[in-house]
Amino acid sequence: xxxxxxxxxELTKIYKMGEVDVRALDGVDLNVDEGEFIAVMGPSGSGKxxxxxxxxxxxxxxxxxxxxxxxxxxxxxRDERAVIRNAKIGFVFQSFNLLARTSAIENVELPMLYGExxxxxxxxxxxxxxxxxxxxxxxxxxHYPSQLSGGQxxxxxxxxxxxxxxxxxxxxxxxxxxxxxTSEEIMGIFQQLNDDGxxxxxxxxxxxxxxxxxxxxxxxxxxxxxxxxxxxxxxxLMSSRA
Amino acid sequence: MKNSVIRMGNITVVGLKAxxxxxxxxxxxxxxxxxxxxxxxxxxxxxxxxxKSVEAxxxxxxxxxxxxxxxxATQSGARIFTGQSTxxxxxxxxxxxxxxxxAYVSPxxxxxxxxxSGELNWGTSIQGVSTDYPLIRxxxxxxxxxxxxxxxxxxxxVAVLGQTVVDNLFPxxxxxxxxxxxxxxxxxxxxxxxxxxxxxxGQDQDDTVIAPYTTVMKRLAGKTKIDMIxxxxxxxxxxxxxxxxIEAYLRQRHRIQPGQDSDFMMRSQEEIAQTQAQSxxxxxxxxLSIAAISLLVGGxxxxxxxxxxxxxxxxxxxxxxxxxxxGRHVLMQFLFEAVTLAIVGGLIxxxxxxxxxxxxxxxxxxxxxVTPASVALSFGVAAFVGIFFGFYPARKASRLDxxxxxRYE
Numbered sequence: 347x348x349x350x351x352x353x354x355x356e357l358t359k360i361y362k363m364g365e366v367d368v369r370a371l372d373g374v375d376l377n378v379d380e381g382e383f384i385a386v387m388g389p390s391g392s393g394k395x396x397x398x399x400x401x402x403x404x405x406x407x408x409x410x411x412x413x414x415x416x417x418x419x420x421x422x423x424r425d426e427r428a429v430i431r432n433a434k435i436g437f438v439f440q441s442f443n444l445l446a447r448t449s450a451i452e453n454v455e456l457p458m459l460y461g462e463x464x465x466x467x468x469x470x471x472x473x474x475x476x477x478x479x480x481x482x483x484x485x486x487x488x489h490y491p492s493q494l495s496g497g498q499x500x501x502x503x504x505x506x507x508x509x510x511x512x513x514x515x516x517x518x519x520x521x522x523x524x525x526x527x528t529s530e531e532i533m534g535i536f537q538q539l540n541d542d543g544x545x546x547x548x549x550x551x552x553x554x555x556x557x558x559x560x561x562x563x564x565x566x567x568x569x570x571x572x573x574x575x576x577x578x579x580x581x582x583l584m585s586s587r588a
Numbered sequence: 589m590k591n592s593v594i595r596m597g598n599i600t601v602v603g604l605k606a607x608x609x610x611x612x613x614x615x616x617x618x619x620x621x622x623x624x625x626x627x628x629x630x631x632x633x634x635x636x637x638x639x640k641s642v643e644a645x646x647x648x649x650x651x652x653x654x655x656x657x658x659x660x661a662t663q664s665g666a667r668i669f670t671g672q673s674t675x676x677x678x679x680x681x682x683x684x685x686x687x688x689x690x691a692y693v694s695p696x697x698x699x700x701x702x703x704x705s706g707e708l709n710w711g712t713s714i715q716g717v718s719t720d721y722p723l724i725r726x727x728x729x730x731x732x733x734x735x736x737x738x739x740x741x742x743x744x745x746v747a748v749l750g751q752t753v754v755d756n757l758f759p760x761x762x763x764x765x766x767x768x769x770x771x772x773x774x775x776x777x778x779x780x781x782x783x784x785x786x787x788x789x790g791q792d793q794d795d796t797v798i799a800p801y802t803t804v805m806k807r808l809a810g811k812t813k814i815d816m817i818x819x820x821x822x823x824x825x826x827x828x829x830x831x832x833x834i835e836a837y838l839r840q841r842h843r844i845q846p847g848q849d850s851d852f853m854m855r856s857q858e859e860i861a862q863t864q865a866q867s868x869x870x871x872x873x874x875x876l877s878i879a880a881i882s883l884l885v886g887g888x889x890x891x892x893x894x895x896x897x898x899x900x901x902x903x904x905x906x907x908x909x910x911x912x913x914x915g916r917h918v919l920m921q922f923l924f925e926a927v928t929l930a931i932v933g934g935l936i937x938x939x940x941x942x943x944x945x946x947x948x949x950x951x952x953x954x955x956x957x958v959t960p961a962s963v964a965l966s967f968g969v970a971a972f973v974g975i976f977f978g979f980y981p982a983r984k985a986s987r988l989d990x991x992x993x994x995r996y997e
Contacts (some may be wrong), residue, residue, distance in 0.1 A: 399991055404990050404991050404994075405991060424914075424915060425914045425916075428912050428913060428915075429912065431909075431910060431912050432912020433912070437910050437911065443903070443907045443994065444907075445904055447605075447609060448605075456911055457911040460912040460913045460917055506911070510912075
């Protein structure tokens with residue numbers, strides 16, 4: 347019986363734009379179980395970015411509850427959320443967001459520097475090396491982001507997200523800056539990690555990309571409109587798999 | 589606890605990397621601190637050296653030393669030399685008997701001349717004094733003897749040479765017993781004075797010829813008045829008393845009515861020292877204010893660059909926050925960067941300051957005293973400037989919203 351990783355109920359987020367209240371989220375309910383691969387879709391303005399920010403503990407809801415790994419994180423302050431992000435969430439962004447002039451392995455080590463684990467340098471190195479191996483970048487440890495292709499940079503970002511063994515991988519348009527072939531490779535990696543048991547939450551506006559998830563949620567006007575379990579698309583090119 | 593120390597260590601290394609990436613910019617940022625700290629070190633070192641050097645030269649004047657000049661200090665304090673000296677050797681003669689606080693008295697007559705010995709000649713100053721002179725100035729002969737009271741009474745043509753004169757006229761030594769010619773008058777060298785070095789004006793005190801004042805007045809200068817009286821008080825505590833006695837004695841001798849200005853004035857060794865200390869203090873205050881301003885400007889420079897750096901690296905800050913950096917992690921990273929800039933600047937400043945002080949010391953022949961306290965002080969000030977001016981940009985960085993920071997282009 348898989349555990350429930352994300353438990354969201356009656357989630358509301360209201361932005362004040364001058365005198366007007368904008369209801370970015372208008373009472374969202376969403377549950378995600380361990381081992382799921384869920385895609386959140388929707389046009390811009392649908393509230394999917396706001397939902398992602400709250401799921402990622404970058405932001406707090408105005409009302410409602412959000413249990414991540416059975417911990418209520420909806421009322422935590424800045425520093426408490428930083429600790430949760432570090433321990434439970436692995437971010438993958440559209441623009442990779444690697445530190446320039448910092449080698450691949452050092453980028454992957456970064457979350458461990460801020461972690462509560464207090465790992466030794468050797469242990470961090472080893473974990474980062476293993477993480478890079480999982481995304482198929484063994485041997486590229488000392489490359490700098492500028493020496494890597496877009497797909498490789500995104501793999502470094504995935505390795506960084508994985509390294510602390512978080513409860514969820516949260517990918518925000520991870521293929522938005524990649525060509526279709528590389529996109530397929532990256533989605534393949536997510537599927538592989540999901541096959542190994544990792545929970546993946548994917549935010550995208552591209553239906554093609556959403557097809558790689560097992561479950562697709564459509565958002566519109568701050569509400570979940572549609573929640574369906576689809577037939578998962580598998581990449582045709584598997585050359586990138588480690 | 590140990591873990592958190594290790595983690596902070598890791599984060600501070602990040603700051604170091606950022607500095608080494610922008611070497612030129614980092615150096616320019618440090619420049620203000622470099623100059624400020626360099627100034628502090630140099631000022632303190634040179635100031636201490638100068639104080640020591642002044643103390644030494646003032647002590648070399650002699651103990652409990654008082655000078656009496658002809659001329660008057662007017663009520664406004666301006667010194668006026670009326671042209672004609674009214675001071676005679678007789679003023680000096682009676683002084684010892686009339687003033688109990690006075691230990692030694694010597695008149696002084698000054699002249700300048702070209703001195704010839706064989707084929708060599710040397711232009712120097714001639715000072716006519718009495719036999720009390722070596723006692724007043726604590727200045728003994730290293731060879732031969734000082735001239736005697738008999739020589740003074742008889743206006744004998746004898747001379748005692750300063751070391752510089754010996755070096756120039758008698759390169760092989762052996763000056764005692766030789767004859768030198770001053771303005772064509774032959775003088776017998778009876779002694780050589782020990783080396784005394786420069787005075788506080790930088791003049792070489794050894795570049796002189798000492799002769800009986802009677803001889804100088806009659807044979808060389810053709811004067812009937814004297815240029816100065818030098819006096820030594822019985823003890824340090826009686827310098828003021830001696831000055832009062834001399835004042836009363838000379839006013840009576842010169843028949844100066846009460847209320848009238850004296851036709852002479854006095855300076856004691858202590859007063860000279862005070863004047864010197866005062867001008868030294870002004871110089872020091874001036875240089876220290878330059879240093880303070882420079883440190884302030886340097887600090888503002890650091891703040892400016894750190895603000896630019898925070899803006900430039902907004903994205904980086906967002907990434908760090910997203911993967912779990914707390915506000916204080918980011919704060920420490922940027923604060924450490926600012927403090928490192930300041931401290932490295934401080935180190936370079938210390939090096940430059942020490943080098944500059946040694947250079948100045950070599951040039952002015954001052955003893956240079958670089959104290960650990962001044963190094964520690966300027967270093968501490970540099971670190972403080974780093975923390976003070978680095979704090980605002982660092983806090984700004986730590987308060988960024990991770991969502992906005994991640995979106996920043």
